[in-house]
Each structure stands twice: as C-alpha cells, then as structure tokens.
Amino acid sequence: MISQRLAWESNKRNRQLDAANVELSRSLLEQSRLRDANQRIMEFSKDLLCAFDSHGRWLQVNPACRTILGYEPAELIGRPFEEQILASDIGATTAAARDAKRRGGLAVDFRNRFRRTDGTTAHLLWSATWSEDEQALFCVAHDITALVAVESRERDRQRILSMISTDQPLPEILDAVCLLGESRQDNTRCSLRVLDHERKHLLKGAAPNLPRAYTAAMDGLEISKQSSLIQRMTTHQGVLISANIATDPIWCVPVPGRPATTTYAQLADVHGLRACWGVPVISPSGETLGTLVTYRDQIGPPTDAEIDFAWTCSQLAAIALDRHRDRRQLVESEQRYRSLFTYNPDPVYSMDQDGIFKSFNHAAAGLLGYTSADVLGKHFAVALVPEERPKVREHFSAALSGMAQHYQTRCQARDGSAIDLEVTNLPVVVGGEVVGVFGIAKNITDRNRMIQALRERDQFFQLSLDMYFTLDSHGAFLQTNPAFDHTLNVSEGSLVGTPYTDLISGKDKDKVRRAVLRLQAGQQVHDLEIQAVGRDGSPRWIELNATADGGIIFCAARDITDRKATERKLQSTLSELAASNEELEKFAFVASHDLQEPLRKIQAFGERLQSRAMGLDEQGRDYLQRMGSAAHRMQTLIRDLLAYSRVSTRQEPFVQLDMNRIATEVLGDLETALRDGGVEVIRGELPETVGDATQIRQVVQNLLSNAIKFRQMEVPPLIRVYAESLTAEAWTLCVSDNGIGFDEKYLDRIFDPFQRLHSRQAYPGTGIGLAIVAKVLERHDAAISAESTPGLGTTFRVRFTRV
Numbered sequence: 001m002i003s004q005r006l007a008w009e010s011n012k013r014n015r016q017l018d019a020a021n022v023e024l025s026r027s028l029l030e031q032s033r034l035r036d037a038n039q040r041i042m043e044f045s046k047d048l049l050c051a052f053d054s055h056g057r058w059l060q061v062n063p064a065c066r067t068i069l070g071y072e073p074a075e076l077i078g079r080p081f082e083e084q085i086l087a088s089d090i091g092a093t094t095a096a097a098r099d100a101k102r103r104g105g106l107a108v109d110f111r112n113r114f115r116r117t118d119g120t121t122a123h124l125l126w127s128a129t130w131s132e133d134e135q136a137l138f139c140v141a142h143d144i145t146a147l148v149a150v151e152s153r154e155r156d157r158q159r160i161l162s163m164i165s166t167d168q169p170l171p172e173i174l175d176a177v178c179l180l181g182e183s184r185q186d187n188t189r190c191s192l193r194v195l196d197h198e199r200k201h202l203l204k205g206a207a208p209n210l211p212r213a214y215t216a217a218m219d220g221l222e223i224s225k226q227s228s229l230i231q232r233m234t235t236h237q238g239v240l241i242s243a244n245i246a247t248d249p250i251w252c253v254p255v256p257g258r259p260a261t262t263t264y265a266q267l268a269d270v271h272g273l274r275a276c277w278g279v280p281v282i283s284p285s286g287e288t289l290g291t292l293v294t295y296r297d298q299i300g301p302p303t304d305a306e307i308d309f310a311w312t313c314s315q316l317a318a319i320a321l322d323r324h325r326d327r328r329q330l331v332e333s334e335q336r337y338r339s340l341f342t343y344n345p346d347p348v349y350s351m352d353q354d355g356i357f358k359s360f361n362h363a364a365a366g367l368l369g370y371t372s373a374d375v376l377g378k379h380f381a382v383a384l385v386p387e388e389r390p391k392v393r394e395h396f397s398a399a400l401s402g403m404a405q406h407y408q409t410r411c412q413a414r415d416g417s418a419i420d421l422e423v424t425n426l427p428v429v430v431g432g433e434v435v436g437v438f439g440i441a442k443n444i445t446d447r448n449r450m451i452q453a454l455r456e457r458d459q460f461f462q463l464s465l466d467m468y469f470t471l472d473s474h475g476a477f478l479q480t481n482p483a484f485d486h487t488l489n490v491s492e493g494s495l496v497g498t499p500y501t502d503l504i505s506g507k508d509k510d511k512v513r514r515a516v517l518r519l520q521a522g523q524q525v526h527d528l529e530i531q532a533v534g535r536d537g538s539p540r541w542i543e544l545n546a547t548a549d550g551g552i553i554f555c556a557a558r559d560i561t562d563r564k565a566t567e568r569k570l571q572s573t574l575s576e577l578a579a580s581n582e583e584l585e586k587f588a589f590v591a592s593h594d595l596q597e598p599l600r601k602i603q604a605f606g607e608r609l610q611s612r613a614m615g616l617d618e619q620g621r622d623y624l625q626r627m628g629s630a631a632h633r634m635q636t637l638i639r640d641l642l643a644y645s646r647v648s649t650r651q652e653p654f655v656q657l658d659m660n661r662i663a664t665e666v667l668g669d670l671e672t673a674l675r676d677g678g679v680e681v682i683r684g685e686l687p688e689t690v691g692d693a694t695q696i697r698q699v700v701q702n703l704l705s706n707a708i709k710f711r712q713m714e715v716p717p718l719i720r721v722y723a724e725s726l727t728a729e730a731w732t733l734c735v736s737d738n739g740i741g742f743d744e745k746y747l748d749r750i751f752d753p754f755q756r757l758h759s760r761q762a763y764p765g766t767g768i769g770l771a772i773v774a775k776v777l778e779r780h781d782a783a784i785s786a787e788s789t790p791g792l793g794t795t796f797r798v799r800f801t802r803v
Contacts, residue, residue, distance in 0.1 A: 048124065048141035056080050056097065059136055068124070068143045070117035086113045086121065097137055101130045111144070123148040149184070153309075156180045157316060164320050167327060173320045174206035177292075181313040182209060184306065187297045189273075191215070192281070192317055194290040205290060205317075211271045217255055218264075239310075240278040240293075243301040245269070268295075277302045279314045283322040292317055347421070347441040350428065355380050355396055358436065367443060369414035385412045399425040399437045408444065420445045446550050454479055467542070471553040475499050475516065478552065487542075487559050488534040505531040505539065519548040529560065652692045654780075659686035659733070662693070663721055666701045673708050677717055684722035687731045689800040695776040700735075702769040703796050707737035710794070729802055736795040741788040750786065 048068050050061040058076040065071050069084065082090050089112040096110050110126045128139040160180065163173045174192050181190035192205035202221045242248040251265040258267075268276075278293035292314040294306070302310075341348050347364030351357055360375045368375075368383060375382065380396070381389050388409045395405040405425040410418050421441040428436040454470065467484035471477060477495045485492050488503060495503075504512050508530040515525045525546040532540050541564040544557035663686060667674070674681065689696070704719065711717035718738050725732045742750070751774040777784050777798060788794035 046143075048139075048143070050076075050139050050141070052081060052097070052137045052139065054101070054135050054137075056082065056094070068122055068141070069114055084114045086115060089113050096126075097128070100128050100137060103130075121145070153180060153183060156183065157312070160316050161319070164316075164323055167323075170320065170324045171206060174317060175208045177313050177317045177320065178206045178208050180316070181292065181294055181310065184309055185296070189295045190313070191218070191293045191295070192290060193218070193221075193293070194281075194321065195288065202291065205321075210295070214267060214271045214273070217258070217267055222256075239307055240276075241301055242276050244299045245274060245276060272297050274299045275301070277307060277310060279307070279310045281314050281317045281321065283318050285322075289318055289321045344440075346443070347439075349439045349441075350436055351380055351396075351439070352436045353400060353434070355393075355437075364441070367413070367419060368411060374414070383411050385410050385418060395423075395425055396437060399427050400434055402427050402429075402434055418445075419443060420448045447552075450550050450552055467544075467557040467559070469495075469555050469557075471500055471555070473520075473551040473553075475501065484557070487540060488532060489536045489538065490534065503532045503534075505533055507531070515546065516553070519546055519553055522548070529564075652694055654690050654692060657689050657691055657693055657696055659689060659696075662697050662700055666697060666704060669701065670704055670708065673705070677708055677711060679708055679711065679717040679719060682718070682720045682722075684720075686721075686723050686733065687726065687800075687802065689731075689802060691780045691800075692776075695779070699773050699776050699798070700733075702773050703735040703798075706769060707735060707739060707794075710739040711737070712740055712791075724797075725799075731800055731802065733798040733800060734795060736793065738793040741790045741792050741794050743790055744786075744788055747786060751784070 045062055045064055046067070048062065048064050050065070051059040053059050057078055057080050061073045061076050063073060065073055065076060069076075071084075076084075081093070085093055093110075093112045110128075112124060112126070114122045114124060116122050122143060123145045124141040125144045126139055126141050128137055130137050156176070157180065160173060160176050163176060178190035178192055182188050189207075189209045191207040191210055193202040194205040195201070196203055200222060202218075204215055204219045207215045240250075242251060245251050245268045246265050248265065251268065252263045254260050255262050255264055255267055268274075273295040274297055276293055276295045278291050280288050281290040281292055283289050292310060294302070294310055296302075341359065341361050344361060345363055347367055348359075348361045349357060349364050350359045357375050357378055357380060360370075360372050365371060365375070370383075380392065384392055388411075391407070392409055395407050399405050404427070406423070408420065408422050410420055413419055420443070422444045423439060423441045426438045426440075427434045428438050462482060464481055465483055467481065467487055469477060469480040469484050476497055476499055480493070480495050482492055485495070500512070501509055511528070512530060515528055518525060525544070527543060527545065529541065529543050532542050534540060539561075540559060541561045542557045543560045544555050546553055546555040548554070663683060667681060667683075673679075704721075707719045708717070715738060720734070720736045722734050722736075723731050724734055751770050774784060781801065783799045785797050786794060787797075
C-alpha cells in the first residue's frame with residue numbers, strides 16, 4: 001500500500017513537473033518574443049529610448065539617437081549625459097533624475113535641451129521610471145524641437161499682435177515681423193516694402209538684417225518699370241520664387257541710377273543673396289499694401305512650409321499696416337473734429353440722453369461767461385432763461401427721437417444778461433442707436449436788436465418820400481419802404497426775401513457787386529448811379545448811398561430818372577456847343593491867317609510913308625506913327641490868336657516827357673530875358689510825365705515868361721521851379737516868383753483869352769498866354785491853380801499824372 005501510494009505521488013509529481021516544464025518553456029518563448037519585440041521597438045522607434053545607471057551614464061540607447069541627437073549608440077554608451085545637455089539645463093535634469101530615483105516612481109513631461117553633433121539644439125520631452133532591481137533609469141524622450149520652434153514663433157506672433165494692439169511704433173513692429181520671418185532658419189534675411197500713397201513705388205518698411213547698401217538700392221522701386229520683378233509681388237497672383245537669383249531673368253535688369261551693366265542679380269550676389277521668395281502683403285479688405293521678401297544665402301527653392309510661414313508673416317505685416325493706416329485716419333478725423341469743435345467761432349456742445357453737458361467749446365464758454373467746469377456734468381437748463389426751458393426740452397426730446405431740430409431760444413449768461421441764440425440740435429447715433437444730442441448755436445442777439453431797431457424806424461420809412469431799403473449779408477431784401485415799391489411799380493413788401501440782383505439792369509450788376517464788396521469791407525458807398533428795372537419792365541435811374549453794420553446793408557436812394565433825362569439833353573447841348581466851338585476855332589485860325597496878308601501890306605506901305613514923312617507936318621507924322629503902332633498890335637493879336645487856335649488844330653501824340661530836359665531848353669531860350677532882367681532861377685528835379693512835347697514846352701515857357709515879365713523893379717527877381725506832392729500816380733509842377741502878384745479875386749479871369757490886369761504901357765502883351773496854358777492843360781487832363789499876394793509874388797501849380 002505504501003509503495004503504491006509512493007508510486008502514485010511520484011507520478012503526480014512527475015506530471016506536475018512536466019506541466020511546469022511546459023509552462024516554463026512557454027514562458028521562455030514569450031519572453032524571447034517580447035525581447036524581440038522590444039528590440040524591434042528600440043530599433044524602429046522614432047522616439048529616443050534609453051537607460052541610465054545610477055551615476056547618469058548611458059547604459060542603453062536606441063538608433064533614434066542618430067536622427068534626434070546625431071550620435072551613434074556606441075558613441076553614447078558609458079558616457080555621462082551631462083556631456084550632451086546644455087550647461088544651463090544640467091542642474092534641473094540632475095535634480096529631476098534624483099527625484100525619480102528617490103520616489104521610485106514615474107517622471108513625465110520634463111523638458112531639457114541636448115546639443116547635437118552639428119552644433120544645433122534638440123528640445124526633448126522626457127518620461128522616466130527608476131528600476132531598483134536593475135539600478136537603472138529607463139527613459140523615453142520625444143523630439144519636440146519643431147514644436148518648440150512653433151511655440152516660439154507663436155509667442156513672437158502674439159508679441160507682435162500685442163505691439164499692434166498697443167500702437168507701438170510701426171517701424172518696430174515691421175522689424176519684429178522681419179525677425180520672425182528670419183527665425184525659421186539662420187541663413188535667411190527678410191525685407192518688408194510698402195507701397196506709397198500713389199501706389200507707384202515700393203518704399204522701405206523694414207529690413208533689419210539686410211545690408212544697407214542693398215536696401216538703399218531697392219528703395220523707391222517704380223512698379224511700372226520693374227513689372228516682372230515687383231508687379232507680381234504687389235498683386236494677388238501669388239508667390240515670386242527665385243531659386244537662383246543669378247540666373248533668374250527677372251533679376252537681370254539694370255538698377256536705376258547705376259551703370260547700365262549693373263543688374264539687380266549682381267547687386268544681390270555682392271551681398272551674398274543667392275535665392276529668394278516673396279509674397280504680397282494684402283490687407284483684410286483685399287488691398288495690396290506691399291511685399292515681404294525672404295532671402296537665403298544658398299541656392300534652392302523654398303519648401304512649402306517656408307512659403308506658408310512667409311504668408312503668416314505677411315498677414316501680420318498686413319494687420320500692422322492696415323491698423324496703422326486706420327489709426328492715422330482715425331487720429332486725423334479726430335483732430336479735424338477737435339479742431340472743428342475747439343476752434344469753431346460759434347458755440348458747439350454735446351449732451352447725453354439725460355441732457356447733461358458732455359462737452360462745451362471755448363466759444364460757448366466765452367459767450368455765456370462760464371468755464372467748462374461750471375457747465376460739464378450739469379443739465380442744459382442751467383444755461384437757459386426759465387421761460388425757455390419747456391420749449392427747449394421739447395426740441396431735445398425730438399432730437400433724441402432722431403429728428404434734427406432748428407429753433408431760436410434765449411440763454412442766460414453768468415452775469416445775468418440774456419443772449420438770443422439760433423440753435424441746431426442733431427442726434428448722435430452710435431451703432432444705430434441715439435446716444436446723445438449734438439448742438440451748434442449762433443449768437444443772434446445783435447441781429448434781433450437790429451431787427452427791432454428796423455421796426456422802430458419803420459414809421460420813418462413809411463412816411464419818407466425818398467427810397468429806403470435794407471439787405472441781408474446774402475443780398476436779399478429785408479425791408480423796403482413804400483416810396484421804393486411805388487418807384488419800381490411793385491406791390492408793397494413783395495420784394496422781401498428776393499435778391500437785389502433781380503431788379504438791377506444787366507449792365508450795372510457788376511458795378512453793384514463791387515459796391516457790395518466795398519460795403520462788406522467796411523467802406524461806404526456814395527452817389528452810386530444804377531439803372532433798375534421795375535416789375536413792369538420800365539427802367540428807372542436810381543442814385544443811392546449805402547453803409548453796412550452788423551451784417552445788414554442800409555441803403556437810401558432817390559429816383560433820378562428825370563435828372564438823367566435832363567443830363568442827356570444837356571450833354572446833347574454841350575456836344576453841339578463843342579462842335580460850335582470847334583468851328584469857331586477853325587474860323588479863328590482861318591481868319592487870323594487870312595488877316596495877316598492885308599496887315600503886312602498896311603505895315604509895308606506905312607514903312608514907305610515913314611521914309612517920306614519929312615514932307616508931313618507934325619500931326620501927319622503922329623497919325624503915321626499911330627497907324628504903325630496899331631498895325632503892330634494887330635499883328636501881335638493875330639499871332640496870339642493863331643497860337644491859341646493851334647492848341648486844338650495842331651496836336652501831337654502823347655509821349656513820355658523828360659521835364660528836366662524841357663525846363664533846361666526853355667530856360668536856354670529865355671536866357672537873354674533872364675540876363676537883362678537880372679532874374680535868378682532856382683530849379684529842382686522834376687519827374688517825368690506823359691503829353692504833347694510841343695504844348696507842354698509852351699506851358700512851361702508861358703509860365704516862366706509871365707514870372708519874368710511881372711517882376712518888381714526894386715526887388716531882385718527870383719523864380720523857383722520845383723515839384724511837390726509826389727505820388728506813384730501824380731505830381732505837381734510849381735513855378736513861383738516874388739513879382740508884383742495880383743489880387744486873387746481875379747483868379748476867374750486870368751485864364752480867359754485877352755484878359756489883362758495891367759495896362760499895355762506898364763506890361764506889354766495881349767493876355768493870351770495863360771489862356772493857352774489852360775487850354776493845353778485841359779487837353780492833358782491836368783489842373784492848374786494859382787496863389788498870389790500883391791507885392792509878394794505868385795505861385796502857379798500844375799497837377800500832372802505820371803502815365
């Protein structure tokens with residue numbers, strides 16, 4: 001029994017051992033399979049799988065270290081990890097490994113940086129656990145270099161957006177955009193160029209790392225002349241790619257301002273720029289604002305990722321440029337509004353929905369005598385006289401409902417005085433809702449006072465036989481009196497509000513407009529003669545005086561139609577008289593000319609009789625001598641009459657005259673008379689004038705001859721010739737002497753023909769000299785006057801024009 005029992009136990013044990021062996025074999029097989037799988041995972045995993053001993057040395061690492069770190073596994077095994085980690089990350093990495101070993105747990109999401117064999121930096125994200133049995137730290141590291149770059153660029157993008165939102169200077173923002181564009185690769189450099197206002201040239205926006213010489217050469221590119229190179233980048237056509245600038249035809253064009261052989265390709269090559277790609281900068285509204293170009297120092301096309309990144313940078317630049325433009329327009333608009341508000345000569349203000357003043361310009365404050373602090377934050381009723389408040393509230397409510405209001409009211413100034421205002425209230429609409437009321441006012445106190453004064457004068461206007469009317473600043477009738485309406489055959493008051501030009505004859509409209517301009521300039525108008533046309537079409541001549549005050553033109557007029565008719569008749573009579581005088585002058589010329597022949601014969605026969613006078617008695621010789629004297633006087637009269645008539649019959653064209661030369665020549669002609677009379681002549685400089693040289697010479701000679709003739713015997717004679725009252729348009733010739741003078745009661749006679757103030761025995765002559773002077777000066781539109789005192793001398797003044 002015992003042996004059977006032992007045999008059975010032995011068999012059972014054998015069966016258990018066999019089962020255990022089978023299970024062990026299966027387990028070993030599974031472990032082998034898992035080891036193979038782990039080996040394949042280690043071999044093909046793109047993540048870094050590795051193990052470190054307790055001293056931080058590499059125990060094991062998978063082949064992913066080649067792509068991630070640039071090392072072969074054998075190069076790392078046995079070496080401490082501190083050799084590959086950036087120095088600034090060693091402390092944190094050692095602390096994290098020590099903490100995982102102490103806790104014996106799992107460490108995840110730890111980041112550090114390794115230095116690759118090519119000198120670049122790899123960013124790794126670690127998960128690790130410590131094995132106490134194997135005294136090893138098993139780790140998995142994921143390469144997050146690209147993610148870190150993206151995060152860095154996103155931070156830069158957010159920083160740029162923050163700069164844009166906080167209105168940092170545009171050049172700094174564009175520089176930041178270019179630096180962001182260069183952050184993807186170390187061998188790239190970016191340039192931002194902006195279209196000018198005329199959209200014809202590309203100007204430098206930013207190029208922080210491009211050579212200045214190259215940037216200067218590219219500045220101000222004219223799009224039309226560089227269509228192949230630039231126009232594509234300033235349209236929506238897409239990206240400009242030059243994989244090799246040196247061989248790209250669009251770069252092989254001459255650079256303006258450089259020798260013809262210098263091309264853009266050569267310029268780029270000098271500065272080490274081998275390839276580039278450019279994209280347009282397009283605003284959110286679709287408008288092209290400029291270009292973003294990325295240069296590289298190696299030949300080759302950009303990747304799709306690089307082009308996408310260029311578009312990202314371009315969009316940031318577009319946001320910055322668009323906001324800068326919008327901000328500038330907003331500032332300009334705000335400045336215009338502030339200028340309109342602040343410097344408006346009329347009161348301007350705004351109120352919220354409750355009627356509380358929110359703004360109040362200087363004109364409003366000055367008019368009412370308040371400061372802004374006195375009014376802002378208070379209800380508009382504070383500025384109104386009590387009886388006006390209900391009416392203004394109604395207008396305010398209407399403005400809040402969206403309707404513009406125009407009305408007159410009365411305000412109360414700080415000193416208690418009342419001010420009449422003409423007010424316009426406009427609703428302030430924001431987002432489709434009325435949020436307040438904007439007000440513009442005009443001080444009409446003076447105008448209302450003027451209207452009241454006009455009303456008080458109305459009775460005078462109504463009763464006056466003369467015409468009175470008033471006009472506003474736009475030339476419309478404000479008031480006319482019955483005399484005015486009756487004269488122009490219009491119904492009473494029908495002209496009020498109509499423009500005065502409706503009643504003015506076409507030929508006089510310009511004359512009246514010029515008169516209105518003088519009135520608006522503060523001048524007055526006197527004796528203005530115009531032709532008005534009544535409503536029935538009948539013309540009436542009106543003479544008016546006008547003045548302006550407070551923007552209103554006051555006019556007083558009278559009907560001179562009958563006077564003008566009389567003047568026309570008088571003018572006709574004067575024309576007939578002038579013709580008669582002309583005929584008379586011709587007759588005088590002919591008569592004086594024809595009279596000389598018989599007079600010469602009388603003189604000739606008289607001289608013959610004189611030679612035979614010895615046979616005559618004393619009385620006969622006296623008769624003969626008297627006949628000769630009479631004939632001589634007759635000859636002098638005829639000669640002077642002929643000279644007087646020649647003023648009109650023998651005229652020369654007006655020319656520029658040198659009065660100094662004329663005076664010198666006349667004094668030369670009178671040299672003998674001056675010497676014989678012992679006359680001293682003092683002469684000043686004389687200006688030029690315009691006239692008939694012969695006749696002006698005659699004027700000067702006659703005035704000097706008179707001064708020589710009418711001298712005082714007991715006083716040394718002195719004649720002064722000089723100019724006075726010189727202006728740009730005219731001057732006065734003065735001939736002054738210290739002769740015998742005359743009583744000024746004879747001033748109206750001395751310029752008439754053959755008028756004498758002295759006997760022929762005392763002073764010879766016919767009295768025609770000054771008449772010739774007056775007639776010559778009348779032809780020259782010159783005026784002559786005289787001042788004289790008996791015994792002291794005479795001064796003649798002739799007023800000449802310069803042209």
